Amino acid sequence: MKATIERATLLKSLGHVQSVVERRNTIPILSNVMIDAKEDGSIRLMATDLDLQVDESVPAQVGQPGATTVSAHTFFDIVRKLPEGSQVELSAADGKMQVVAGRARFNLSTLPRDDFPVIAEGDLPTRFELPAATLRQIIDKTRFAISSEETRYYLMGIFLHVADDKMKAAATDGHRLARVTVDKPEGADGMPDVIIPKKCVGELRKLLDEVGGTVEVSLSSTKARFGLGNAVLTSKLIDGTFPDYNRVIPTANDKLLKLDPKTFMAGVDRVSTIASEKTRAVKMALDRDKVTLSVTSPENGLAVEELPADYGNDGLEIGFNARYLMDILGQIEGDSVEVHLADAAAPTLLRENDKSSALYVLMPMRV
Template sequence: MKATIERATLLKGLGHVQSVVERRNTIPILSNVLIEAASEGSLRLMATDLDLQINETVEAQVAQPGATTISAHTLFDIVRKLPEGSQVELTAAEGKMQINAGRARFNLSTLPRDDFPVIAEGELPTHFELPAATLRQIIDKTRFAISTEETRYYLNGIFIHVSDEEQPVLKAAATDGHRLARVTVPRPAGAEGMPDVIIPRKCVAELRKLLDEVDGTVSVSLSESKIRFDLGNAVLTSKLIDGTFPDYNRVIPTANDKLLRIDPRSFEEGVDRVATIASEKTRAVKMALDRDKVTLSVTSPENGTAAEEVPGDYGADSFEIGFNARYLLDILGQIEGDTVEVHLADAAAPTLLRENDKAPALYVLMPMRV
């Protein structure tokens, strides 16, 4: 194969695909990116870790069609360091690839295209489209709550399912057992009857990166075991987590009768300030609720104490409750309006946070003993 491509175009495409490739691989070909030059003037770049696969098509001048595979991270680093605006010439033959740009010359080993594994998608019976902005919102408002505990592998992703309520909706939820995030959006046409699926954390991260460059809609196709996102020039295919997501509705409180309305920015800044002295292990911040004010405080055996008063609209009985400051800040960071509703019951019960009862996102946070 022989092709010439602009450095910026190649760098952007490689940037998307190389992040799928694991740094350490026992199977050498999994360290490689597949480069396929088509006679109609395009290069297809593809990388996989056997669970997740990304395909990106970029424009190029193709003198000789063909395909090969080459170390993804090495090629990315080379292209990154080439002079801006340069034209990169890629020539592959007999187990080698020559890369020429300006005065730079590289000659790298390749592995045959036929050895490159491709995820077999099989049938993907459910197909629907979502605006890229909706997909970004779903990911941003839930992914911080994805569990990183490998033993509870079924929590290592975002759970997506459809539900028939007053109107048909699509719901996305993530939890790590300490907090829960859920987003509800109108059900897109074609999603009715779709299976409940758990999209793995790595797929979510790669999808989010790609969404930054998509303005229109994203085509989603899925089965019980695989999902494919078609984003125009890029196609992301992933295996789904084979497990059962817990019935998260059971932890969403419905009878929390103490309501605090507070400005999320001043609340967030107050929590952030007092948490400066919190010990790394507990990260605990105490909230003392009184009429129309909240006193945030932290007591650290190593550092001392900190307290800050934040005004809020609260009219129920006074009481104290503790939270993990990091978890609370993650949730407050997703609140876009100028008021957040905090629905509380007592110091041991889960607390519900949302902008209002019409907001698409809602959060549940388990308290801590402080």
């Protein structure tokens, strides 16, 4: 194999694929990135952890087609440190790959391309296109609520499904729920309910930063493929049943509190400075047209802040985890947030307004 490629092009593409590779691997080939120089004047780079695979083709001058695999993180670090604007010459033979740029020269150990595993996609019957901006919105407004508790593996991803002629995405960790509703794309009829794993969500979000236009989504009940320009991300899906989250979305919360989300978030952030790491509990005392936030910490003392608010019901005291509350408020884009409450023990609903595509449910804490 012999090929020459611009450093910036190689670095950008390697950045996309190498982040899939785990730092510690018991199978040596999984530490590697596959480099395939093709006759059509492109280099294909691919990395996998057997559950997730990123595959990207970039333009290059190919002198001799061929393929090999080298350590993904080492190769990425080398290319990152090469001089800007340089041309990188790659040549592989006899178990080594030479990397030359300017006066820098590296000889890297390789493993055969034939040993490199590729995720078999099988048949992906559901196919549709989503605007990149919509997919970004779905991820940004839900992924903070993904669970990291391995015993409840079926919550360790975003649940994507079609219901009521809309496409819905939901994530929950049992303490909070985030749901986004978007228009159902053409071709999504009959789509299986799927749970997209947390790692796939993270890698997909990184790739979306550089994609305009639309993303091609292909699904089966076990795998998903996302076509993002020159890059293709393929992932296994979580094999499990997502709980019926609609049961926890309150419909009869009759106490409505409205206030500015940025002011609210800043107030919670300030008073929670003294909260203990273990509970991070903030108490909200609601009264006519004001909310009093307070945190009591046995170690640090007391913090209180009063915020103006639109509230016309009877007084109520309720407690929340400050971090969870701030995560939700950080997703509210307008200048008002609606907080629908019932009592100190019932789930609380938060949203921008009744037309908003996103809604959030937060379980209270005893304070």
